[in-house]
Amino acid sequence: MGEDHDIVIVGGGVAGLAIALALHKVGLKSLVLERADCLRTAGAAFNMWPNAWKALDALGVADALRPFYSQIDGIRGFSICSGVCKNVSLKRGGKGDSNVKLESRCIERMALLEALARELPEGSVRFNSKIVSLHRESLSPFTMLELADGTSLKAKIVIGCDGVYSVVARWMGLPPAKSVGRTSIRGMVTYTEGHNFEKLNVQVWGKGLRTGFVTCTDKKVYWFLTRRSQPQDAEICGNAEIVRNAALEMVKDFPDPIAEIIKSSPAETINMADLKVRWVWPWEWGRGMEKGKGSVTIVGDALHPMTPDLGQGACMALEDAVHLSRCLEQAIKSINIAEWGEVQVEKIESCFNKYLQERRWRVSSITSAAFVIGFVQEGSSRFTRFVRDWIFFPLFSMRYILYFAESC
Ligand SMILES: Cc1cc2nc3c(=O)[nH]c(=O)nc-3n(C[C@H](O)[C@H](O)[C@H](O)COP(=O)(O)OP(=O)(O)OC[C@H]3O[C@@H](n4cnc5c(N)ncnc54)[C@H](O)[C@@H]3O)c2cc1C
Incomplete structure (x- = not known):
């Protein structure tokens, strides 16, 4: 017979650790099962926007991260096709003597995971x-999890x-996430003597390509590049040096210091990923996610894989964790978890449905906006470049990033 647990969290990434901590803070014990042998570093860093900082404050870990990561002053967008350049200040109101800034910092994935795990x-x-499958006997209120090592x-x-x-x-009946036909490459460089870059989130647009960099700390700079996927991507993605050379070739016409940043990044920080999304319309949320699955739910990328064009995937995972823990705290208070049966399962199921309903519009709008913005910003065709540089950019500047990051 396997072990018995009240709450099991599958996956020890941002979402898993954040929900475990959120539950711990309200007095609920959980066990996180992570397939890797340590916390995962792939992806180097994240932009954490104001909504993420609110969630990190609620989780009580924001102040452990703030002193180490530079607060970004603004976003700069530049098109090498048209020369259009836009700056967006993160100061509230944009002008005047206000020192109140919308909080945005680019933090290392490992630092975020460690800050959550430490608590x-x-x-x-x-x-x-590693969980390989789940199942539930028809009359049982328990869910069985099978692990790759044969235990359950x-x-x-x-x-x-x-x-x-x-x-x-997948077990809950959701369709697999699908490739959007775009690939990203990211990495991180450390300047041991420090760098002189402004504290900006810089994005540069080309033909079918978007690249950029953000200062993480006084010494570290995170960079990214997204472009249409190519047939050889699957073959080269495991070789950081080939990926680096491919990135350098793509940015050869881009202004300094992009190529230099890519060249100086240690191979172990370079990562290539096929971008994926799962379309679930808001009115379809819950359908197929609730049928007979009882006290099982999903959080973060498991629920809403999205393209990284608004830098919101991990921010949303943190928001999910805070919402879900609040629902679960209420639900568990209203039952006696020690006496587990169908009645208790129904209570938890309705709490999970409430959480899904609460999250569906926000998550769906961000997922769709990120997809559309990514498509336009990349400017693969002459038409999209025209729209990007002469309509989208002048009309919205880059404020849409802040709109989604603020509205929570
Ligand atoms: C190019 C790119 C740039 C991005 N930039 C940003 C950004 O700037 N800002 C931002 O907020 N987000 C960004 N994101 C999104 C962000 O990376 C994800 O949204 C975030 O990592 C999701 O966290 P998660 O915990 O849900 O999933 P993951 O980080 O994928 O964690 C899942 C965890 O589960 C484990 N696991 C998987 N399967 C099993 C199993 N069967 N059994 C046990 N464990 C398992 C994995 O090992 C992993 O540790 C970006 C994504 C990409 C691709």
């Missing part, structure tokens, strides 16, 4: 624990935080 009781995260675990409540290829989401 958890010892033994909360179990590594080398019995859980009252399961929260799937296992990312884009989520086993839990």
Whole structure:
């Protein structure tokens, strides 16, 4: 017989650790099962926008990160096709003597994961624990989780935080995330003597290509590049030097210091990923996610894989965690979790449905906006470049990034 647990979280990424911490803060114990043998570093860093900082404040870890990461002063967008350049200040109101800035920092993935994990009781995260399947006997109120090592675990409540290829989401009946036909390359460079870049989120647009960089700290700079996927991507993605050379070739006509930043980045920070999204219209949320699945739900990329064009995936995962923990706290208070049966499962199921309903419009609008903005910004055709440089840019500047980051 396997072990019994009240709450099992599948996946120890941003979503998994954030929900575990949010539950811990309201007095609920959980076990995080992570397939890797340690916290995962791939992806180097994230832009964390004001909504993420609100969530990190609620989780009590924001102040452990703030002193180490530079607050960004603004966003700068530049098109090498038309020369159009836009600056957006992160100061409230944009002008005047206001020192109140919308908080945006680019933080290292590992630092975020460690900050979340540090606040958890010892033994909360179990590594080398890959879930391969879930099942539930028709009359049982428990969910069984099968692990790759052949062991199994019995859980009252399961929260799937296992990312884009989520086993839990598949079990709940969600369709797989689909490639959007675009690929991203990212990396990080450390200047041991410090750098002189402004504290900006710089984005540069070309033909079918968007690249940019953000200062993380006084020494570290994160960079990214997105472009249409190419047939050889699957072959080269495991070789950082080939990926770097491909990136350098793509930015050869781009202004300084993009190529230099890419050249100086250690190979272990370079990562290539096919961008994926799952379309679930807001009115379809819950359908197929709730049928007979009882006390099982999903959070973060498992629920809403999105393109990174608004830098909101991890920010949304943090928001999800705060929302879900509030719902779950209320639901668990109203039952006796020690006496687990169908009545308790129904209570938790309706709490999970409430959480999904609360999140659906926000997450759907951000997922769709990120997709459309990514498509336009990349400017693959002459028409989209025209729209981007002469309509989209002048009309919206780059304020749409802040609109979604603020409205929560
Ligand atoms: C190019 C790019 C740039 C991005 N930039 C930003 C940004 O600037 N800002 C931002 O907010 N977001 C950004 N994102 C999105 C962000 O990376 C994701 O939204 C975020 O990592 C989602 O967190 P998660 O915990 O849901 O999933 P993940 O980070 O994928 O974590 C899932 C975890 O589950 C584990 N796991 C998977 N399967 C199993 C299993 N079967 N059993 C046990 N464990 C399992 C994995 O090992 C992993 O640790 C970007 C994404 C990309 C691709």
